[in-house]
Amino acid sequence: MKYCRLCLQPDTRPGIRFDAGGTCPACVYAASLEGADWEARQKELQEIVAFGRSHNHSGYDCIIGVSGGKDSTRQALYVREVLKMNPLLVCLG
Numbered sequence: 087m088k089y090c091r092l093c094l095q096p097d098t099r100p101g102i103r104f105d106a107g108g109t110c111p112a113c114v115y116a117a118s119l120e121g122a123d124w125e126a127r128q129k130e131l132q133e134i135v136a137f138g139r140s141h142n143h144s145g146y147d148c149i150i151g152v153s154g155g156k157d158s159t160r161q162a163l164y165v166r167e168v169l170k171m172n173p174l175l176v177c178l179g
Contacts, residue, residue: 093110
């Protein structure tokens with residue numbers, strides 16, 4: 087059994103492939119975000135939020151596709167609780 091050299095994620099996870107240095111995809115992705123300009127990204131998000139609010143004709147500020155899983159639920163809660171928006175949640179089955 088192989089383990090990620092940084093986080094110790096085992097290679098038993100389905101479909102996981104370590105890079106040549108023995109690092110898992112999650113750690114590679116996390117390292118790619120170290121140089122991100124978070125202030126600029128936050129400003130861009132606030133511009134998108136302002137656009138959604140100013141173009142609200144239905145009572146909803148935005149639409150979020152949700153599956154009921156933890157990722158889409160977190161997104162919906164973030165939009166509602168942190169961004170103070172009124173999202174329309176949509177699930178297609």
